[in-house]
Amino acid sequence: MNCTRRNFLIGGSTTLFLSGYFPKISFASMQKKNLIIISLRGGMDGLTAVPVIGDKRLKKLRKKLILEDVLNLNSDFGLHPKLEIFHKLWQKNQAAFVHATNIPYTGRSHFDGQNLMETGAHIPYKEKTGWLGRGLLASNIIGKGLAISLPMPLLLRGVPQNNNFFPSPDFVETKLIDQIYNEFKGEHNELIKSTLDTIRQRPLSMQIATDSDDRKKLALEAAKQLKDQSGPRVAVFDLDGFDTHAAQGGVDGAHADELEEVNKIVTILHENLGQAFDNTLILTLTEFGRTIKQNGGYGTEHGYGSAILMAGGLLKKSQVYTDWPGLKKKELFEGRDLNSTIDSRAVYNSAMSICFNQDPEFLRKEVFWGDELPDLSQELFKI
Amino acid sequence: MSLNFYRRVAFGLSPNEKPDKDPLNWAINQLDTIPDLLWPGTIPTEKDLRKKYGEWVYGDREVLRKKFKNDKHAYRKAKDELRIKTGERYFELNEHAIRHFQTKYSKQPVFERFWLFWGNHFAISEKDFLAEFSTGPYQREIIRPNMVKTFEEMVQSVTTSWCMIHHLDNSESFGPNSKKGMEWGETINENHARELLELHTVSPNAGYTQEDVIQLAYIMTGWAHKWDRKNLETGDIWFDQEMHQKGDKIVLGVKYKNDAKRELAKVIHDLATHPICIKFVSTKLCRHFITDEPTDEMINPVIEAWNKSDGNLIEIHKAVITQAYKYNENTHKFHPPEIWLMQLSRMFDLNIPLSFEKMNYTFKSKPNNRQRQLSWILREIGHSPYRAKQPNGWSDLEVDWVSPELLLRRFWFASVELPMLVKSGNRSHDFILACLKNNFEDHENMASLIENFRFGTLDYDLGQKYGVICNLPGVLKI
Numbered sequence: 101m102n103c104t105r106r107n108f109l110i111g112g113s114t115t116l117f118l119s120g121y122f123p124k125i126s127f128a129s130m131q132k133k134n135l136i137i138i139s140l141r142g143g144m145d146g147l148t149a150v151p152v153i154g155d156k157r158l159k160k161l162r163k164k165l166i167l168e169d170v171l172n173l174n175s176d177f178g179l180h181p182k183l184e185i186f187h188k189l190w191q192k193n194q195a196a197f198v199h200a201t202n203i204p205y206t207g208r209s210h211f212d213g214q215n216l217m218e219t220g221a222h223i224p225y226k227e228k229t230g231w232l233g234r235g236l237l238a239s240n241i242i243g244k245g246l247a248i249s250l251p252m253p254l255l256l257r258g259v260p261q262n263n264n265f266f267p268s269p270d271f272v273e274t275k276l277i278d279q280i281y282n283e284f285k286g287e288h289n290e291l292i293k294s295t296l297d298t299i300r301q302r303p304l305s306m307q308i309a310t311d312s313d314d315r316k317k318l319a320l321e322a323a324k325q326l327k328d329q330s331g332p333r334v335a336v337f338d339l340d341g342f343d344t345h346a347a348q349g350g351v352d353g354a355h356a357d358e359l360e361e362v363n364k365i366v367t368i369l370h371e372n373l374g375q376a377f378d379n380t381l382i383l384t385l386t387e388f389g390r391t392i393k394q395n396g397g398y399g400t401e402h403g404y405g406s407a408i409l410m411a412g413g414l415l416k417k418s419q420v421y422t423d424w425p426g427l428k429k430k431e432l433f434e435g436r437d438l439n440s441t442i443d444s445r446a447v448y449n450s451a452m453s454i455c456f457n458q459d460p461e462f463l464r465k466e467v468f469w470g471d472e473l474p475d476l477s478q479e480l481f482k483i
Numbered sequence: 484m485s486l487n488f489y490r491r492v493a494f495g496l497s498p499n500e501k502p503d504k505d506p507l508n509w510a511i512n513q514l515d516t517i518p519d520l521l522w523p524g525t526i527p528t529e530k531d532l533r534k535k536y537g538e539w540v541y542g543d544r545e546v547l548r549k550k551f552k553n554d555k556h557a558y559r560k561a562k563d564e565l566r567i568k569t570g571e572r573y574f575e576l577n578e579h580a581i582r583h584f585q586t587k588y589s590k591q592p593v594f595e596r597f598w599l600f601w602g603n604h605f606a607i608s609e610k611d612f613l614a615e616f617s618t619g620p621y622q623r624e625i626i627r628p629n630m631v632k633t634f635e636e637m638v639q640s641v642t643t644s645w646c647m648i649h650h651l652d653n654s655e656s657f658g659p660n661s662k663k664g665m666e667w668g669e670t671i672n673e674n675h676a677r678e679l680l681e682l683h684t685v686s687p688n689a690g691y692t693q694e695d696v697i698q699l700a701y702i703m704t705g706w707a708h709k710w711d712r713k714n715l716e717t718g719d720i721w722f723d724q725e726m727h728q729k730g731d732k733i734v735l736g737v738k739y740k741n742d743a744k745r746e747l748a749k750v751i752h753d754l755a756t757h758p759i760c761i762k763f764v765s766t767k768l769c770r771h772f773i774t775d776e777p778t779d780e781m782i783n784p785v786i787e788a789w790n791k792s793d794g795n796l797i798e799i800h801k802a803v804i805t806q807a808y809k810y811n812e813n814t815h816k817f818h819p820p821e822i823w824l825m826q827l828s829r830m831f832d833l834n835i836p837l838s839f840e841k842m843n844y845t846f847k848s849k850p851n852n853r854q855r856q857l858s859w860i861l862r863e864i865g866h867s868p869y870r871a872k873q874p875n876g877w878s879d880l881e882v883d884w885v886s887p888e889l890l891l892r893r894f895w896f897a898s899v900e901l902p903m904l905v906k907s908g909n910r911s912h913d914f915i916l917a918c919l920k921n922n923f924e925d926h927e928n929m930a931s932l933i934e935n936f937r938f939g940t941l942d943y944d945l946g947q948k949y950g951v952i953c954n955l956p957g958v959l960k961i
Contacts, residue, residue, distance in 0.1 A: 164552070209652065211610055212674070215873065223693075224674070225681070225873060250865050251872070252886055264888045268863060268895035276894055276950040279932060288815040289956045291885050299887045354555050398552040 133414065134326045134380040135455040136335045136369065137232060137255065138362060141214055142343030144386040145400060146407030147438060148355050150197050150420065151178050157427050161393040165400070168351055173197075177420045181351055182360040185367040189411050190418040194377075196480065198408040198447050199422035202388055202440035206433070208402035210343065213387025218254040220445050220468055231448060231467050232334060233258030238466035239456035246325060246332035248318050253336050255385075263298060263332065265321060266312045274299060274307055319365045323372035326380070333455070337365055342386065348399040366411050378413030381451050381481070385444075391436050392427060403437035408447055414454055414482050421480060446473040447480065454481045486922055487961040488811050492772060492804055493592035494822075495830040495922045498914075502921075507808045513591035514800045517631055520623065521588050522581040524839030529620035532574060533645060536616040537717035539569040544715070566849075571615050573844045575869065576858045578619025580836035582868070583857060586825040587835075594630070597800055599822070600771050601626045604764070605641045605683060606876025607650045607869065618869035621646035634764065634794040635755035638683060642675075642751060643706055645720050651675035651874065654707035654716065656700060658728025664704075671728075676700035678874050684754040685735075686763040695735055701728035702739060702746045761789050767879070768799070772807040774814040775880050781806050817881035817960040820866035820893065827897075827953055830922050831915070833904040835860075860900060864892045881960070893959070898950030902942040912937045915948060923957060 151167055152158060153176060159166060170178030171187045177199070179187050189195035205216045212224035220231030236245060236259040243261035247253050250266040277296055284293040306321060318337075325331040339361050344354045362384065370377055389406030405425070425431050425439040433439040445468055452467070453460035453475070460475040477483055488506050489495050496502065503509035520526055542565045551558035566572050589595045602622040607613050625644045629637035641647050648654055656676075657669035664670060676699040680691055705727035709718030722744040732739045732746065737753055739746050754760055765785040769777035788802030818826065828835050836842070836857050844850060861867045865888075871877050878884065908914075915933070919926035932955075933948040952958065 209674075211608070211873075223677075225677070225875065250888055250892070252883075254872070262886070264886050266888050268892050268899075270895060270899045272891050272895045273898065273950070274894075276898060276947070276954070279951050280955055283932075284956050288960075291881060292890070292956065292959065295885050295887055295890055299891060302887070352555075399548070 130457075131379045132329055132331075132333055132376075133455040133457075134333055134335070134373075134376065134412075135232075135451060136322075136326070136337070136380065136382040136412075138337040138339060138365060138382065138384045139214075139217070139253070139255065140342050140358070140362065140384050140386040141338065141340035142210065142358075142386075143213070143388045143390055143402055144342045144358075144384065144406055145344070145348070145355055145390040145403075146199060146201075146405065147389070147392070148348070149180050149183060149359055149409060150199055150407045151180070152176060152424075152427070153178050155427055158392065163394070164398045165348055165353070165394050173418075173420060176424075180356065180359050182356050183363050183409070185363050185370060186409060186411060189370070193417045194411060194413055194415060196410045196415050196418055197420045197422075198410070198442060198444070198480070199420055200405045200425050200438055200440060201408055201422075201442040201444045201447065202386075202405050203444050204440075205388065206404055208388060208404075210387060210402070215254070217385050217387045220448070228254075229258030230255035231445070232256055232336070232452070233262075234467045235449075235452040235456060235458075235463055236334060238463060239452075239458045241333060241456060244333040246322065246335045248322055248335060249338045250312075253338060255336055256334070261294075261298075265306060265318065265325075267306075269311065272307075274302075315361065315365060316368055319368040320372055323369050326369075327373055327376045339365075343402075344390075344399045348394070354399075362409065370411070380412040381414045381455055382411040383448065383451055384409045385448075389438055392432060392438060393436065404433045405438035405440035408444060410480075416479065416481055421476075443471075443473055445471070446476055449473050450476040450480060453477055454483070485811060485924055487924075487957070488808065489922065490818075490826055491811060491816065491961050492807055493596055494586055494826045494828075497587075497829050498832050498909075498918055498921065500921075507805065510593045510804045510808070511801050513593040514597070514797055514804070515631070516591075517627060518585075518589050518591040518594055520581060520585060522584045522839060524580065524842050525577065526581060526623070527574070527577075527620065529617070529624045529645075532616045532620050533717045534714075535569050535571075535574065536612055537714045539565065539571050539612060539616070540715055540717070541713065542569065563849075568846055570844065570846060571612065573846075573850050573854070575615050575619065576850055576854055577842060577844070579858045579861065579868070580839070580842050581619065581623070583825060583828065583836045587829050592829075593804065596772075596822075597630060598622070598627055600768065601630065601637070602868075603871075603876040603879075604767065605637075605647065606871050606874060607646055608872060608874050608876070609870040610650055613646060613650060614867075614869035617646045617649070629796070630800075631797055632795075633755075634789075634796060634799070635752055637796065638679075638751050638755045639748060641683065642679060642703075642747070643720055645708060645717075648675065648706060648708065648720055649716060651678055653703055654710075656704050656707075657726050658701055658704040660729050661704060661727050662725040663723075664726065664728070671697065671700040671704060673697065673700045676703055679703075679751075679754070682875050684751075684760045684763075685757050686759065688763060689735065689757065689759045691735055698732045699734045699750065701730075701732050702734070702750050704728045705744065706747065756794060761786055761794075765789060765799075765803075768803045769806060770879050772803055772816070773810050774816050775882075781810060815960050817884060819877060819879070819884050820864040820889070821861060821868055823893070823953075823959065824860065824864065824866075824896075826958075827901070831918050831949075832906060832909060833901065834906055835904055860896060864896050865889045890954075893954055894950055897953035898946040901949045901953070902945035905945055910940045910945065912940075912948075915952070919952070925957065929955060929957075 169181050173179050186195040203217050205213050215224045218230045219227035221227040233256045245256045245262035247256055247264040256262050322335050341358050348355045386406050388404055390400035390403040423441040425441050429435055449463055453463050464473050492510050547561050586595050607618045625640050629640050651674040652672045653675040656672040657664035659670045673696050677696050705723045707723050708716050709721055730741050765782050769782050773781055785802045788798050792798035916930055919929050932951050936944045936947045
């Protein structure tokens, strides 16, 4: 695709303007559906989050990383004890996992991998927009993205008028804006002016919040906004620190600390979305999994296959959805990594089709260049 | 000529500078020589900092990770101590101070704007510990000296610099038919080749194919850091014949005969003098100094100067400034956060960066809050210069910098942080009025907007004044 972001913006808004745009299905007549993506940067270890039970080979290769007190999922898989909320939701058919999955990238570079997990493309840095932004644009959902970060994440790029929320260290008096608002005259000041409008229309809770180091507060505010029927339909969280080359540990290691962060965010979203949780999908996203074998520092190296953690009322049922490739040497990718048997983009494409009320076939063409991505909606989500 | 020209091509006028009678001449005369770095504190060499980089990665990867494999708390503690000892938390702060001292006090501020431009064109994005140790010295020692040479020479230096090679993984690129490639079953890593085409020279407009990328990657194989057990990846760059792909290569239809290390200079010559490269880079220059979507009419004279001077950057820079001057009255350009901060610092003589005495570091404890202040501000306003997320650097388009949070951060800085950076002698209302008069035609209107606070000199009052002034449309953009 050759469109730059700018082209997208122009293209997007002109169509909107010229066609007197009305969605095929009136939004007012149905419940808003939310799609929440949590980026796990650094390479999330699927085998730590959702360990396979009783695999002798794994035990042998990961002597120092074996988990005690794994939460029980089914006869084949357990759950990391720090992912409590997922376990709780599992009982109610509101948590599920896709395992042995990844984006089709085997290069093991964080930077290329993170670029590709956001663009959904095959060649690093080639695309300048994110799959989620393109999905929103293709579905004509404009101005409904909320990023919980200071820069607008690549994942959301490609659709205009997204909001972001990551409050400054101190309270900002928005009345300062009122004092200068009328100075923004002329066409060349339109973009800033309309962004100032977005700020001025913010609910008070978003205006007085401070301290972006507190992830709890951010998640709480995001939940509040998502709950609002006229609020955002998409939210993107960003977590990093999954690159545990050393002291990855088991129940209390460095990887566990990061999973605990995911657990915290999902817990807060669940508690505060209330009824809206039933119309929500939460999915994680990462650039790759990690090696089966522990390294000299009791950590793991960059690998390939990982897992997607999912929560929300739009899930079909609690399940570990996988085409398990096995962990024998010859079954591993390049003899060292859990293989990926499901292109994770198929999961994201299906999730968008559910949340944006779009034909998955249409989205596949608009967002992922018609790549072979099977529709998994039937298997994974409530239709 | 409007006073905004001084902000279009530089950082505005400081309280003791006066507008020049001939602004175009004033600007053009700043481009012939490389101004000295003015920072009176330490300016370590790239090589010294690379050594520190080596101490840090060796200490962490080869020593601490093994020593504390069972104890994440002890590991973290030991790691923090190593950070202090190697300056892992300090050198980036010092580099920011060097950079902002330069843009604040340089007698050739127009040159400094081009320095920022080229550092971002040949961007080093956030990877490993490059921001901590390497990006600053790379911009000082690789980018800066080449700004009075040709574009081709700049590309040559950048492409064989340790920083860019590490950034784009060329040390991990093996010719599949090379000695080491065959022995170790390794193959190419295309990153550096792709970015050399896409970002640094011809851009996708040249219509290169995946095969062109592969062939260029073959040419580039062998340009790698020398690896040894102690320095790991921080050894000097050399050409390793045993990694180099043998045979002829074809890039963009041009054949490069099997010629070992000489192949790279030849292909860079062809790429850096390619008409599509010239147009692409000229457009980027005009975009930076004139407007987001420059027209052919604006760009063409720059291309002409390029062709006439065989890519001499002094002549190219002069042509860009001439065009910026010509279109100054009827074009607009939004300033990204760091340039905005540099301009405020120069126009209002703010107390940044910290004095060099206070920036002095003993490698015995963490850098203190004052030492971290400038870098912290840059991060909080969303523009930490060495930490672009991708190799294409920071965007130069308004649309990428205007989001609710990024605008709010500017209000935050101007109303909360800036008052603490006002020098004690500069707290009067008259000082602000004088600075406005020195830099803005519509200073009277600006002054009227802060008239209500004219008697206040507390931080709060200053915050109200600067909060308004710094975020006016004529300050956020020109």
